Amino acid sequence: MSNPVPAQGAQQQTSVNNYDFPIITPLKPSRLGIEGDQAGTNDTHVFEQCSESNDPAALCASPPTLQSNPPPAPTRYELELDAADSGDEEPATATCFERSTSPATAFQRNKGAEYHKVGEEGVAKMHRFSVYETASKFYLVGADVLDRKFRILKVDRTADSKDLSVAEDEIVYTRKEMNQLLNAVDDGNKASGGLTLRCSVWGLLGFIRFTGAYYMLVITKRSQVAVIGGHYIYQIDGTELISLTALNASRLKAERLPEEARFVSTLSNLDLSRSFYFSYSYDITRSLQLNLIQARAALDQGTPRKSPDYHTGMFVWNQHLLGPASNALRNTYDWCLPVIHGFVEQTNVSVHARLISITVIARRSRCFAGARFLKRGTNDSGFVANDVETEQIVSEAMTTSFHAPGPQLFGNPTLTSYVQHRGSIPLHWTQDNSGVSPKPDIELNLVDPFFSAAALHFDNLFERYGAPIHILNLVKSRERTPRESILLNEYTNAVTYLNQSLPEGKKIVYKAWDMSRASKSRDQDVIGTLETIAKGIVSGTGFFRNGNGLHWASRTQNGVARTNCIDCLDRTNAAQFVIGKCALGHQLLALGIIPEEMIEFDTDLVTVLSHMYHAHGDMIAVQYGGSQLVNTVATYRKVNQWSSHSRDMVESFKRYYNNSFLDRQRQEAYNLFLGNYIYNQGQPMLWDLATDYYLHHADPRAWSRRTRKNYIQWYNRAYLQERHMPHELCPVDALAGRPLAFFDDYWSEYYRPNSLSTFMKILSYKANSLRKYPLRKEIQDGTAETIASQIRPRPFQVPQEKEAPKKEVTLAQPSATATLGGVRDLPLNDELLLKVPLPERFHFPPLQQRPRAEASEAIINGPPGSATLLNPEKGPKDKSAVTQWTLNQFVANSLNPFVIESEADEYLRYINHPSNLLLVTSSEDSPNPKSDLQDYIRSNSPDTITQMQSTEDDIADFIEFMSVGEDPLTVTEADTSKKRYKAYRQWLKGKSLFKQQRVDA
DSSP: OOOOOOSSSOEEEEEETTEEEEEESSOOOOSSOOOSSTTOSTTSOSOEEEOSOOOHHHHHOOOOOOTTSOOOOOOHHHHHHHTTTOSSSSOSBOOOOOOOOOOSSOOOEOOSOOOEETTSTTOOOOOEEEEEEOSSEEEEEEEOTTSOOEEEEEEESSSOTTOOOEEEOOEEBOHHHHHHHHHHHHHHTGGGTOOEEEEEESEEEEEEESSSSEEEEEEEEEEEEEEETTEEEEEEEEEEEEEOSOTTOOOSOGGGHHHHHHHHHHHHTSOTTSSEEEOSSSOTTSOHHHHHHHHHHHHHHTSOOOOOOGGGOTTOTTHHHHHHHHHHOSSHHHHBOOOEEEEEEEEEEEETTEEEEEEEEEEEOSTTOOOTTTSOSBOTTSOBTTOEEEEEEEEETTOOSSOBTTTBTTOOTTEEEEEEEEOOOSSOEEEOOSSSOSSOOEEEOOOOTTOHHHHHHHHHHHHHHOSOEEEEEOOOSOOSSOSHHHHHHHHHHHHHHHHTTSOTTSSOEEEEOOHHHHHHOTTOOHHHHHHHHHHHHHHHHOOEEOOOSSSSOOBOOOSEEEEEOSSSSHHHHHHHHHHHHHHHHHHHHHTTSSSSSOOOSSSHHHHHHHHHHHHHHHHHHHHHHSSOOSSOHHHHHTOSHHHHHHHHHHHHHHHHHHHHHTHHHHHHHHHHHTTSSOOOTTSOOGGGOSOOHHHHSOOGGGGGGSOOOOSSSOSOGGGGSOOOOOOOOSOOGGGTTOOHHHHOOHHHHHHOTTOOOOGGGOHHHHTTOOTTSOOOHHHHTTSSOBOSSSOOOSSOOOOOOOOOOOOOOOOBOSSEEEEETTEEEEEEOTTOOOOOOOOTTSOOOOOOBOOHHHHHHHHHHOSTTOOOOOOTTBOOOSHHHHHHHHHHHHHHHHHSOOBOHHHHHHHHHHHTTGGGSOSSOOSSSOOOTTOHHHHHHHHSOHHHHHTOOOOHHHHHHHHHHHOOOSSTTOOOGGGGGSGGGHHHHHHHTTOOSSOOOOOOO
């Protein structure tokens, strides 16, 4: 590796205690300059000679503190010691730059400093920022992950409100040099208050403007959620919106102040502290397969890997905020962080003594994003509502980086992934939720015989994932009032039309199945049917497996599974879980962990995966529908139906409330944050728009200027080509001989050399914890491994520790009593069947038939796995104890029901009753002697049958009732005396037609 060239000045080396200590003579001035009168002009050198001594200790010593500056911040070592209760290696809140002050004397000349330029070897990205402010400017001081290299960014607060004035210094400073620079800025602004620390942040999301000056959105809190290839993924836990206005001046006009405040309030409706994620060194906006293909393609071409163009990514949610920064900065993504909106969760499990890491990442598209009933179908550009890409990464956690020994760059063979997609039906359809109906009617707004929007959508899927596309359509096919079935027929016609032009082997594979109807049927296995479908999908698309092409062959995923229902929430998430489970078997088989690809449902490994997808579905449902999943995987498996029924009802009410009252506010926040609405003078305000249709669709006036797409050749042939993994694993040409850190500097970020930490704070160690999943206690404690092939018995019961009996005095009663779980005074008789409530996540056994004596014995001794019942001779004494017994008996009987012999016989007779009835009777058929009808007839005596005759008065009333006049709608005077017109007579007297009942006060 070549040494960096020093900037302006000859470099000398002086030996101090056998170490080469660099000394710099004349210094290069900072591009930022210094403000204020004392500093002179902006061309003044920032650094002069600091000390004539060659002693390293003297060069690094901190000067005394000035009264005009804040006291020195605590060191990083002290902060890490104080944050012992923090969950991560670093505290959630960023620490500030440890700045020391210098005497207010003439600048001294610093000898021997060595400067680096941005882009040179060894210059890392910034991981932590300190925001300083003066009366007219903001200064962002960025530090790398090791706190050894620093950069600075200047933001002007006095520029015109329509312009963003940002100056980037491309010089990389040491801690001492940055400290001197800040002191110089402080000295130059003493008259206006000096340089003060505003806040410490973890990153910059970008800049946004409403009616006046720009705002700067920064990340104030974060937490680690996953690690991929040694690169951490963080969740945003807190943000702050900083106004770029002058400290003592407001450049907003008086009439704009209320509107500006309302825009800020509207933006605050978007909670950025939930489900937003970022990474400093890993491109989280793209899949693992695409990232590794691009990295190895750069090695194959012998060129350094280019930075991704986040500005055009459909999963970059702060793309609108990155626009002003891209225009003002040269190295935009060294300062600004692209974020995704969705879900990230990671856990480590031990499968057959091998540690496996499972990561689920969901990326929500920013295109045509919005709330449930306000964003349906597709827009003119082919972007659909609720477009979410879900990636399932399975890797062996024993290897940290993307690389294999050798080194073979990006050749780690223990990395696998599978990507699937969900999205609304790509047709022009809407639902009007202005009424009170929880299920509004579905309207097809535009019938296009060429299905242009659907063609654009599937062409985009070909570009992202390749071919073939497997569609799993789960909407209803049979309804009393056609709703979803309208879209089913139109969607089927669209796929049939588009498939006519696609070549063989690349056609869209379409499968429509009414999952809702199947789940209500007793003779259909929903999960079993989904497993059969999932096997065909995973076999058709394949999955990604990294390799080096020699000992481990690499595989790529070509195509994607596209799942949808009407909302793409409940049914879709259950189907995606089954597809993910099938893909998990293929991934573990490729890693050599299991002998076959089939994994049973009732295993601990699938339990972990199901809870990850449940959390994934809940988060996606909250983002789009306003509530968590209404129907879960357990609902479609038909287990825990009693315990989940009440939860499903609550989530249904929450979803209805959010869709009716809160979705419009969320939609306005989405439109403002994503840049769908941009304020212009003379245009209506965001909250005054009757609809946001034209914010998401093309201007009709621009249609005539568009180039009409070929209706037959509607796809790009290049997108149908099969994806391949480049074979080059070693640097060639100009990249030969470069160190590993030049290609992937994961070492410093993951291992954090020279920093204090503990195992309990390291994410890789914490991810091994399985206590949040309903597994066996020995697996939760880490004393046993998760077996992928061993079926866990269901229902699973956790052994309960026996509670010591309480010391209290009870009076004996003649009736038998029992005690459950430390609650006394529960009377007992022969009919009482006591049950023990188990946690909600465990399944109850099916109803068992027991003899009366056995059931009574189970009451006293308790069912298997239950708490021990105390002496049945002790009973209640007072009325309060009897009331408590009633509640305990009700809860116990509700949670664990049993049936006795008499009840079972009665139920068996009840269900067999229809089979004993004669559907057709005739004189030729001999009556069934066991028929219930014959038993009923024989039970009546002949006298009873004789008495069943009508009297003459009854016959006369019947004849009168059946007689109809010539004009039956006219009531004559002779008819008023009849009984049938009694209510009419009362109405003529002024009384109500309806019966009035007295209401007690």
